[in-house]
Amino acid sequence: MSRVRVHNFAVSLDGFATGEGQSLDEPFGHAGERLHEWFFETRTFQAMQGKTGGSTGVEDAIVRTWDTGIGAEIMGRNKFGPQRGPWENHDWNGWWGPNPPFHTPVFVLTHHPRPSVEMEGGTTFHFVDATPEEALRQAREAAGGLDVRIGGGPSTVRQFLAADLVDHMHVAVVPIVLGRGERLWDGLEELEKRFRVESVSTPSGVTHVTFTRP
Amino acid sequence: MSRVRVHNFAVSLDGFATGEGQSLDEPFGHAGERLHEWFFETRTFQAMQGKTGGSTGVEDAIVRTWDTGIGAEIMGRNKFGPQRGPWENHDWNGWWGPNPPFHTPVFVLTHHPRPSVEMEGGTTFHFVDATPEEALRQAREAAGGLDVRIGGGPSTVRQFLAADLVDHMHVAVVPIVLGRGERLWDGLEELEKRFRVESVSTPSGVTHVTFTRP
Numbered sequence: 001m002s003r004v005r006v007h008n009f010a011v012s013l014d015g016f017a018t019g020e021g022q023s024l025d026e027p028f029g030h031a032g033e034r035l036h037e038w039f040f041e042t043r044t045f046q047a048m049q050g051k052t053g054g055s056t057g058v059e060d061a062i063v064r065t066w067d068t069g070i071g072a073e074i075m076g077r078n079k080f081g082p083q084r085g086p087w088e089n090h091d092w093n094g095w096w097g098p099n100p101p102f103h104t105p106v107f108v109l110t111h112h113p114r115p116s117v118e119m120e121g122g123t124t125f126h127f128v129d130a131t132p133e134e135a136l137r138q139a140r141e142a143a144g145g146l147d148v149r150i151g152g153g154p155s156t157v158r159q160f161l162a163a164d165l166v167d168h169m170h171v172a173v174v175p176i177v178l179g180r181g182e183r184l185w186d187g188l189e190e191l192e193k194r195f196r197v198e199s200v201s202t203p204s205g206v207t208h209v210t211f212t213r214p
Numbered sequence: 215m216s217r218v219r220v221h222n223f224a225v226s227l228d229g230f231a232t233g234e235g236q237s238l239d240e241p242f243g244h245a246g247e248r249l250h251e252w253f254f255e256t257r258t259f260q261a262m263q264g265k266t267g268g269s270t271g272v273e274d275a276i277v278r279t280w281d282t283g284i285g286a287e288i289m290g291r292n293k294f295g296p297q298r299g300p301w302e303n304h305d306w307n308g309w310w311g312p313n314p315p316f317h318t319p320v321f322v323l324t325h326h327p328r329p330s331v332e333m334e335g336g337t338t339f340h341f342v343d344a345t346p347e348e349a350l351r352q353a354r355e356a357a358g359g360l361d362v363r364i365g366g367g368p369s370t371v372r373q374f375l376a377a378d379l380v381d382h383m384h385v386a387v388v389p390i391v392l393g394r395g396e397r398l399w400d401g402l403e404e405l406e407k408r409f410r411v412e413s414v415s416t417p418s419g420v421t422h423v424t425f426t427r428p
Contacts, residue, residue: 013385173387177404186228190391199387199415209227209389
């Protein structure tokens with residue numbers, strides 16, 4: 001059975017996975033890039049940008065697992081773009097540029113479906129108004145036996161965790177206090193009891209917490 | 215100048231430093247002992263209980279610093295006992311037994327002062343209705359040039375952090391999701407900017423985050 005995985009999902013010490021005030025210029029709102037600076041340093045991230053260089057230590061090793069064996073992604077609408085409500089037009093195809101880093105089918109959860117968009121490099125965005133279970137069914141079918149990644153944002157990850165659909169999760173706890181935004185952990189009391197949990201700190205100051213279904 | 219220190223202060227991944235429903239039998243409410251199991255394993259904790267044995271690894275080394283050079287503690291009333299409002303009597307002298315592990319003057323913050331209580335082993339509880347600044351002034355005077363520990367609970371630590379009175383803090387992030395209780399981090403946005411922050415995970419799964427005033 002293909003697994004459902006979450007990777008490189010950053011939260012602050014106070015549990016926020018994104019700041020307040022998402023906009024076209026600030027996908028993470030007032031958090032800016034503070035949750036992801038550690039990630040930008042890695043060779044894996046640099047390669048996603050078509051660049052060379054970057055760190056190749058333990059942090060990069062952890063980050064690098066994000067796309068191994070992944071056949072489809074599910075993301076919330078806010079990871080696609082900052083629009084709310086009905087789409088005003090279909091001209092803008094998300095934050096991810098003409099050649100998004102996913103290279104698989106991507107299912108964008110939205111109450112406002114629109115036609116699928118095929119991008120360069122193998123990414124196709126499908127817009128679906130569906131429960132987590134139904135979205136996962138579609139993503140699994142598209143993944144051809146490979147794993148499905150839940151890409152975020154926080155409310156999407158939280159929904160899949162609440163429905164006990166996640167088999168592996170990597171959370172990067174960044175030692176900052178964001179104060180406001182959207183929390184990952186709400187409503188997930190005793191989540192740890194469903195997983196084998198490991199914590200490893202890296203010199204960036206980030207702690208990588210992995211949750212693996214036993 | 216003597217420093218103000220916080221030690222062995224455990225929080226969950228979702229930032230709760232205590233659970234919901236404190237009572238005489240459950241000082242940490244529904245959290246039970248889940249925030250402190252890692253701590254109980256250490257030789258330092260065992261010694262506090264008058265026992266021998268316990269771990270002597272990195273975790274114990276971190277824990278052990280809690281009383282070095284400490285001349286007084288300040289704690290919130292809820293770390294003394296579960297009573298709320300006016301004291302019904304003065305017969306019960308807190309959760310800490312006849313010989314509390316502090317062995318210094320301890321200033322208990324409360325809106326309901328009562329006479330000081332001298333315990334065995336050098337601990338004297340003083341009950342003060344004071345601002346953080348005034349309580350610290352009294353504790354510093356009692357500490358005779360040594361450091362002052364802010365012992366908790368979360369609202370007390372938070373008040374001292376908000377007033378920028380803390381010089382060193384050790385927080386143990388325990389990889390559990392408590393879901394409810396009292397949060398440490400509320401109202402402390404960008405706390406990290408005032409400190410040098412380090413994170414170290416130990417095999418217990420706990421991540422020790424230290425905040426040191428530069």
